[in-house]
Amino acid sequence: MTVLERGWLSANGILFAGPDAALVDTGYCTHADQTLALVRATLGPQPLARILNTHLHSDHCGGNAALQAAWPRVHTAVAPGQADLVRRWDAQALGYVATGQRCPRFRLDGVLAPGTQVQLGxxxxxxHAAPGHDPHAVLLFEPEARLLISADALWEKGFGVVFPELDGEDAFSEVGATLELIERLAPATVIPGHGPVFRDVAGALAAARARLQAFMQSPERHARHAAKVLLKFKLLEWQRIDEAGLLVWVAATPYMDRLRARHQPQATAADWVAGLVQELVAVGAARREAGLLHNG
Structure with a gap:
């Protein structure tokens, strides 16, 4: 097993070599060439036999299409909740339109059904089902070595944006239930969707629960955090953008307009975005230069 730790625009990939080589999560589409190079460098002449996606956010499955083109016989399995949407490719329902992100269409061959097992390595x-960050997400757990592939349900210092909350659904409780599941599984080592592999699971769970409690006490705080995450994600993709282009993207991205309308309706889109940008610049996540906003 090789963990491919990626930058934040792409999720980490977990690559299992052997006669039935498999890759768990494939990164964002703009890094598809890098994904192919990493897989080929690790496998050599051996073909990639399987792709598994913990969930279908664009930074976890955006490389699927490129890998399928490179290895046309590769078997691709996803969490079952959105399988029908993939089969008919409904980009709106899959969330790519709402987030303003991209994901090339890929083929679906099977599902990762919670309560079953899959052979890897x-x-x-x-x-295991792992709703919260995404209602359809799954975790993968190997009990002998107590290895957990947690995707975005648990990072060393938190967890992913709780996207159902952005749609007005109550999902903070599901985040808490998934954290309880992880605690019951008692992993010794966690391979997260983003960031380094870690072993202080108790510390990570404590940090995640503190973050969850803060969001539950102030949903507006979570909403603003989500808006900055979405903006930062696009800035990672663009690397730089002028103010007019940024406002065009915000206007065309339903989640961004929905968040402003729900949590700061008195502000114009321009003023609201300016506040988000100022906060990103203040923490070094972005910088202004020559009239453009650059990735920090």
Whole structure:
């Protein structure tokens, strides 16, 4: 097993070599060439046999299409909740339109059904439902070595944006339930969707629960955090953008307009975005230069 730790625009990939080589999560589409190069460098002449996606956010499955083009016989399996949407490719329902992100269409061959197992690296990995960050997400757990592939349900210092909350659905409780599941599984090592592999699971759970409590006490704080995450994601993709281009993207991105209308309706889009940008610049996540906003 090789963990491919990626930058924040792409999720980490977990690559299992052997006669039935498999890759868990494939990164964002703009890094598809890098994904292919990393997989080929690790596998050599061996073909990639399987792709598994923990969930279908664009930074986790955006490389699927490129990998399928490189290895046309590769078997691709996703969490079952959105399988029908992939089969008919409904980009709106899959969330790519709402987030203003891209994901090339890919083929679906099977599902990762919670309560079953999948063979990876010659060992059986349990598949567990992990709603919260995404209602359809799954975790993969290997009980002998107590290895957990947590995707965006648990990072070393938090977890992913709780996207159902942006749609007005109550999902903070599901985040808490997934954290309880992880605690019951008692992993010794966690391979997160973003950031380094870590072993202080108790510390990560404590940090995640503190973050969750803060968001539950102030949904507006979570909403503003989500808006900055979406903006930063696009800035990572663009690397630089002028103010007019940024406002065009905000106007065309339903989540961004929805967040402003729900949590700061008195502000114009321009003023609201200016505040978000100022906060990103203040923490070094972005910088202004020559009239453009640059990735920090």
């Amino acid at each position: 010659g060992r059986p990995w349990q598949i």
